[in-house]
Amino acid sequence: MDPFIKSVLSQAMLGLNNGAFYALLSLGLAVIFGLLNIVNFAHGAFYMLGAFLALIGLTQFGGWIGMPELSIGFWWALLLSPLLVGLFGIVIERTMLKRLAGLDHLYGLLLTFGVALVLQGFFGNFYNMAGTPYPGIPPSLRGVVDLGFMYFPKYRLFALLFSLAVCFVTWYAIERTKLGALLRASTENPKLVEAFGVNVPLLVTLTYGFGCALAGLAGVMAAPIYSVSPLMGSEIIIVVFAVVVIGGMGSILGAIVTGLGLGLIEGVVKVLYPPAASLVVFVIMAIVLMVRPSGLFGRE
Amino acid sequence: MKKHLTKQLYAIVAGVLLSSAAQAQISGDVVKIGILNGMTGPYASISGKGSVVAAQMAVEDFGGKVLDKPIQIVSADHQNKPDVGATIARQWIERDGVDMIADMDTSSVGIAVQKLAAEKGVITMNTGSGTTALTNKECTPLGIHYAYDTYALAAGLAEPIIREGGKKWFFITADYVFGHSLEQDATKVVKARGGEVLGSVRHPFPSTDFSSYLLQAQNSGADVIALANAGQDTTNAIRQAAEFGIGRDGKQQIVGLLVFSADVKALGLAVAQGLKFVDSWYWDMNDETRAFAKRFMQRHGAAPTSDQAAVYSVVLQYLKAVEAAGTDEGKAVRAQLGKMKFNDMYHKNAWVREDGRVMHDMYLMQAKSPKESTGEWDLVKILEVIPAEKAFIPLSESECPLVKK
Amino acid sequence: MTRKQWFLLLGLGVVAPFVLYPVFVMKMLCFALFACAFNLLLGYTGLLSFGHAAFFGGAAYVAGYAVKSWGVPPEIGILIGLGVGAILGAAVGALAIRRQGIYFAMVTLALAQIVYFVAVKAPFTGGEDGLQGIPRGRLFGIVDLNDTMNMYYFVLAIFLLAFWSIARIIDSPFGQVLKAIRENEARALSLGYDVDRFKLLAFVLSAALAGLAGATKALVFQFASLTDVHWTTSGEVVLMTLLGGVGTLFGPMVGAFTVVALHSELSALGSWVTVIIGATFIVCVLVFRRGIVGELQALAQRHFWGRREANEAELAQIEQGSKSKP
Secondary structure, three states, X not given: OOHHHHHHHHHHHHHHHHHHHHHHHHHHHHHHHHHHOOOOOOHHHHHHHHHHHHHHHHHOHHHHOOOOOOOXXXXXXXXXXXXXXXXXXXXXXXXXXXXXXXXXXXXXXXXXXXXXXXXXXXXXXXXXXXXXXXOOOOHHHOOXXXXXXXXXXHHHXXXXXXXXXXXXXXXXXXHHOHHHHHHHHHHHOHHHHHHOOOOHHHHHHHHHHHHHHHHHHXXXXXXXXXXXXXXXXXXXXXXXXXXXXXXXXXXHHHHHHHHHHHHHHHHHHHXXXXXXXXXXXHHHHHHHHHHOOOOOOOOO | OHHHHHHHHHHXXXXXXXXXXXXXXXXXXXXXXXXXXOOOOOOOOOOHHHHHHHHHXXXXXXXXXXXXXXXXXXXXXXXXXXXXXXXXXXXXXXXXXXXXXXXXXXXXXXXXXXXXXXXXXXXEEEOOOOOHHHHOOOOOOOEEEOOOOHHHHHHHHHHHHHHOOOOEEEEEEEOOHHHHHHHHHHHHHHHHOOOEEEEEEEEOOOOOOOHHHHHHHHHOOOOEEEEXXXXXXXXXXXXHHHHOOOOOOOOOEEEEOOOOHHHHHXXXXXXXXXXXXXXXXXXXXXXHHHHHHHHHHHHHOOOOOHHHHHHHHHHXXXXXXXXXXXXXOHHHHHHHHHHXXXXXXXXXXXXXXXXXXXXXXXXXXXXXXXXXXXXXXXXXXEEEEEOHHHHOOOHHHOOOOOOOO | OOHHHHHHHHHHHHHHHHHOOXXXXXXXXXXXXXXXXXXXXXXXXOOOOOOOHHHHHHHHHHHXXXXXXXXXXXXXXXHHHHHHHHHHHHHHHHHHXXXXXXXXXXXXXXXXXXXXXXXXXXXXXXXXXXXXXXXXXXXXXXXXXXXXXXXXXXXXXXXXHHHHHHHHHHHOHHXXXXXXXXXXXXXXXXXXXXXXXXXXXXXXXXXXXXHHHHHHHHHHHOEEOHHHHOHHHHHXXXXXXXXXXXXXXXXXXXXXXHHHHHHHHOHXXXXXXXXXXXXXHHHHHHHOOOHHHHHHHHHHHHHHHOOHHHHHHHHXXXXXXXXXXX
């Protein structure tokens, strides 16, 4: 195969891999924004929290409770960390975000920014800023798959497919089920939905928790790929913000498609003109804002 | 200003007093040594808090006092950012009266601090930075480059690899002065020895995901993928190369241009075995080094790296120079250091050139296989000794304006 | 601002370097100016920019480069910083004012990221190494700024001049229109004001002054680095303003002093500083939305003038902010 095509294909594959994480994170952001009208700045921190919970479960938790042999493996982490992160999100929503009801939505952004700093600083005290490798890839996912143009680690392929599956299920649940209809109705007109006897505040809390759990899930899956670092959230969150703005704030489908698409574009640009790779997302965002201010999938 | 004035006043009073009695002149009545390094970053296990431990050991071994004045070690985390490092150094010098600054394990910080300190008349003894700029374009009358440099790493390693047939090189380079310097020095050596450089790619410092750079390197068709980075950047890249099956066909090899024993430890011998690299010191070289390592391990819980050993040596030699010069004034101590031969467990018969380069032997090392290793910290064997004159850039080729030609 | 307040400020400024480490006070002044510039936009126009580091850091780089490589004198360098801030501000502002509220914040954040990545890659910034060794030079060719005290009084003069300008802007008819936009954009529009033009002008002014602060900081520390353009610096200036008091004249200054002092005094705590800063943010947003100066003013008014209702109403208006906008 022509080496150029080979490298475009392999970088595209890696880009798609990153894009899956963008999609998963922006999906959570979009869900939260849709119902709460809050730009959840803490989303990156929750992603980091998910990764740290997985790391701690694997390497430290057993020792803390006096059972050094106990080690919570990847699969359990994939289940437990999102639950814990979601719970944490629920606590934040109930104790803090709730009190901002009726104020300018910008206060939500500022508050969650504060939460992100607290989490990042907290883990920064105990873990290296440059990252700690997560050594717990399950044996069944070790090794590589030969894609013809490259060897692709099995684990990354799994992360890609699993993220896509989660995205699809979420999209389906919101756009095609009764619960989702309720959620969308609450977004449009919370007072009316409340009049039908639905506990909208509870719905809001659970939605926020769910969005945070998605971030936690992404964190667990990212841990073996990117290492676990206190800064991992703040590095990715800004890109994810851009994804959400490009896709159209609050648009579920927009978040997923844009996340994957931008990952792909980033990957290809790495081959064509490497210095622009980290810039391209923001340039696209500027263009989209000029041409279509509500985002590609947003409604005016 | 107030502080400045009172300091000047003290100096005048002291001057009057001392002109009659030839006594030691120690600014602030204490010799303060600053250990500045990245305590939470990618190089934390190479330098970090271990360097502070090493410095304290040196002070204790020296006897705790110099010219009857107390010795104090201060330390700070520069977060691998040059602006943070320079700000700390400025505060140390202007406000806290620090007399010498050591370690500085990030080249960008090293250059910034060396420049600032020289303007303020303070000695810097750099063990942690690699860039040869410190003793060339950016050299200062008070800056000493103590342990290793990028030329020594590149020259020492490129030669045996090219000898074994690794002719075509591709670099994965940390995008800051250290990486650039390492790539540049290695490129020169590779070309001079008949090799060829196919290209390079730069990654942000620090990085955790090297997959796209590794694939670029792989697709370049090079024999040698050279990592012009350090610390966790290097270990991450090596680990991920294994993940992507790079080098499994036996046609390509990954080479870390700067590897410390702590990195070998972090990778584990199963991954690291066979990895060749150049370093200035290893704990298991002789009885003296082993004795130091044993004491160090009791305090720090890990074997000392070459950087930490060099920090120990720096502090010890600096104190000796202060004692011999009878003052802690920067220029006088630097002049004294220039007259001395350095002999301690870190190196023997080493000396410092006028460009600030310290001359000592370097070693070509190799990570052991798990079978060869007999203990947790038995990581590396020494293949060759590279004599000082061959290891470093000859003075005649130095670009330092201070070198008289 | 009263004459008494001016003399107090001047007096404190003159005395400060004899009590505190001068470089530290200079840092405080630079960030205070930055926060005041930011407040012009958030406090008096009601626009939350999350990208002000781009102007602060961008100006620091260009001014630093001009002084270092072209050898321009420091006073010109500072003016270049002002200009760079204004130009960047015009570019970012023109795009950003097309959106409101949260969207406005996100757009400024993303555009600032473009500036950041350009700074990472552009050859003249030195990337990760930063722009090092910027010479302070001689002011007007006479005063040697390498002397710490000379530098200090230069910085103090810049600060006071800029602060005076901001006070004048706020009290001017232009400032009144900005406040009208903050309180009710639709009403201002219906009164016949070209709201977008006013917003853009406020944005440019704010960015230019932020640039001035950045350029000054670059001279003080002889350094321009990626930290200056990173979005965390944008977050920091929001915190300073919020902590001191949004929409008060002295608030941002007090906030900046507090945050810089926190960083410096607690630096031994390492990463805990980030936790403390984050927690301060949360407390401010939850219970302390008027900030230090705002709360003090409210307290004073409640006790001495009995104007509580008026003040509460004003706060409510600030808090409602963009909610009342279309």
